[in-house]
Amino acid sequence: MISDPDQRRRLLESFAFLRAGSAEFQREFFEQVMRVRLPAGQAVCQAGAQCAHLPLVLDGTARVYQLGENGREVTLYRVHSGESCVLTASCLLSASPFPAFAVCESEVEAVVVQPASVRRWLGSCEPWREYLFGLIASRLVEVFGVLDAVLFQRLDQRLIEHLLRQAERTDSSEIQATHQILAAELGSSREVISRVLKGLEEQGLLRVRRGQVELLDQTALRRRARDD
Amino acid sequence: MISDPDQRRRLLESFAFLRAGSAEFQREFFEQVMRVRLPAGQAVCQAGAQCAHLPLVLDGTARVYQLGENGREVTLYRVHSGESCVLTASCLLSASPFPAFAVCESEVEAVVVQPASVRRWLGSCEPWREYLFGLIASRLVEVFGVLDAVLFQRLDQRLIEHLLRQAERTDSSEIQATHQILAAELGSSREVISRVLKGLEEQGLLRVRRGQVELLDQTALRRRARDD
DNA sequence: CGGCCAGCGTGACAAAGTCACCGACAGGGG
DNA sequence: CCCCTGTCGGTGACTTTGTCACGCTGGCCG
Incomplete structure (x- = not known):
């Protein structure tokens, strides 16, 4: 009541x-x-x-x-x-x-x-x-x-999409999330997320820090998520 | 009407x-x-x-x-x-x-x-x-x-489960299905289904023929689907 | 200060998907 | 009968993803 x-x-x-x-x-x-x-x-x-x-x-x-x-x-x-x-x-x-x-x-x-x-x-x-x-x-x-x-989709693309959505939602290029949490989000495992993130970091698309991911080049990431 | x-x-x-x-x-x-x-x-x-x-x-x-x-x-x-x-x-x-x-x-x-x-x-x-x-x-x-x-489940187990269900439905140990059809059923690809079936055949659990799969040892298959 | 632990990195391996290509078989037409 | 064609299945090489075991590190707290 x-x-x-x-x-x-x-x-x-x-x-x-x-x-x-x-x-x-x-x-x-x-x-x-x-x-x-x-x-x-x-x-x-x-x-x-x-x-x-x-x-x-x-x-x-x-x-x-x-x-x-x-x-x-x-x-x-x-x-x-x-x-x-x-x-x-x-x-x-x-x-x-x-x-x-x-x-x-x-x-x-x-x-x-x-x-x-x-x-x-x-x-x-x-x-x-x-x-x-x-x-x-x-x-x-x-x-x-x-x-x-x-x-049907590759994990790197899915991960990028999720990060971009998250960045948009919080209106910030720094996403607060452990690799474990990202894995749970996408149905993957922590180690794989770690590897994929590392790969993207080596390409200069983002920066990984403890408990957070900073998106550096959102346009490049968007491109990467689409065609690749 | x-x-x-x-x-x-x-x-x-x-x-x-x-x-x-x-x-x-x-x-x-x-x-x-x-x-x-x-x-x-x-x-x-x-x-x-x-x-x-x-x-x-x-x-x-x-x-x-x-x-x-x-x-x-x-x-x-x-x-x-x-x-x-x-x-x-x-x-x-x-x-x-x-x-x-x-x-x-x-x-x-x-x-x-x-x-x-x-x-x-x-x-x-x-x-x-x-x-x-x-x-x-x-x-x-x-x-x-x-x-x-x-x-969360391994493909071989899923395949076995599907074959057992199919056998039960048609009340026969011979399932009429191409590898392509089985792949579409489970969301996998033909080649992988072929390989898995071959593995099961080598273990003597079933026999593969063109366009059909014959289940030989259903109890063993059931066991395999559960614990493995 | 030292211990603890969540978070992360890594290497080795297994499972699954992809690609290219081939052979085997069935059915139909010449 | 043979050949042609399309479907079906097998295979090897490679990539992607998941798993396991382990070890490092930074921060927190007693």
């Missing part, structure tokens, strides 16, 4: 489906939903677990990833503010076990919805339906993209 | 959501839906295309796969009788482009639903909602499984 008018305003701003919904839907939404705060590093879902709630993220990001038996990882996608985790949604609606892991990357502020409410609103609220299906579709596309990258 | 009583009976048998739906829903369904027959080998969807209809398969199977620029493929999942293609569904509901390819493996008999009907029934018919969400969830799980296999 959300009663604070400020919080209600915040939810309305963050979620278009809520603005688009009827007054009854909004009333019901505020009544049924619960606010939660999760610390950074908090595990949200374990593979094989049943999902008990659908979280809608207001602030912060969570990372959803696969884990191999040898300890290797791949990031599947991230849940940002205004979004929700489709995997959770579909597991919850079909009572299948969650086939991956999720963890909070930063402190996460969210509201959680009971499965029963998720179901009911699917029947009663068109914007809510659109919202969920939109999420599902975009996630599917993302996951397919990951699979495509893993199978 | 489906008017033939036999066909209607057949649809009712194939789709539980239809049996579970109200009389009005059934009437509307039979009225809105159209029967199609696609020959084996018919391409159903191209990457980047917009989906115009949601197909519900009555008979036959379709294969959904990713295609890399160098020509390599991976099978993502198959659509069997009684099922439908979630990718199509979600693309259609969210107007995103289809991120993969789909092709009929055998002759396929299906009914197609207009996007408008898909949407309307989501609002009006609970069993239809359950059906679609169930499909989405199971596909998601499958695709995640493929990604997991590609990243």
Whole structure:
């Protein structure tokens, strides 16, 4: 139950489906939903677990990833503010076990919805339906993209692309990340990332320091990521 | 529009959501839906295309796969009788482009639903909602499984698993498939499949002939797939 | 100061993908 | 019958990627 008018305003701003919904839907939404705060590093879902709630993220990001038996990882996608985790949604609606892991990357502020409410609103609220299906579709596309990258693209290109994206996101040419973290991102292993980075450093495209990578020539890197 | 009583009976048998739906829903369904027959080998969807209809398969199977620029493929999942293609569904509901390819493996008999009907029934018919969400969830799980296999499992084990599944499906120890087809199934390349098969043949686990693989010692193969 | 440990480098090897090329086989037409 | 052609499979040489074992280093903390 959300009663604070400020919080209600915040939810309305963050979620278009809520603005688009009827007054009854909004009333019901505020009544049924619960606010939660999760610390950074908090595990949200374990593979094989049943999902008990659908979280809608207001602030912060969570990372959803696969884990191999040898300890290797791949990031599947991230849940940002205004979004929700489709995997959770579909597991919850079909009572299948969650086939991956999720963890909070930063402190996460969210509201959680009971499965029963998720179901009911699917029947009663068109914007809510659109919202969920939109999420599902975009996630599917993302996951397919990951699979495509893993199978059909060279690691150096993928690494460069990721570094460029990261630089753009933080608006800085210095990316704070250990080789281990980059490996987990791309589904590779630390040693390989080390080697590739070293190669790129020898070509003068970037500089490697403990815990960070500095991009030197972003245009050359972009070119390298495309054709090579 | 489906008017033939036999066909209607057949649809009712194939789709539980239809049996579970109200009389009005059934009437509307039979009225809105159209029967199609696609020959084996018919391409159903191209990457980047917009989906115009949601197909519900009555008979036959379709294969959904990713295609890399160098020509390599991976099978993502198959659509069997009684099922439908979630990718199509979600693309259609969210107007995103289809991120993969789909092709009929055998002759396929299906009914197609207009996007408008898909949407309307989501609002009006609970069993239809359950059906679609169930499909989405199971596909998601499958695709995640493929990604997991590609990243974290050895090719020989994956190949063996696939051959064993195939043998079980056709209830025969002889699998009809070229190395090329096996490679496309697993997201590998022909040469590698050839080499792996040769290795297994040298261990006396199977026999390779032109266009087919004969499994000799299924228990040993099963053991090999597990621990190795 | 010394120990500890996360982060990184490296060499040797194994697994997988790529490229080029060849031979073997099947089926059809002359 | 033979030859032609296209599909299928085998092979060697090489590259890329993953794995394993080990060792170095810089920073933190007792």
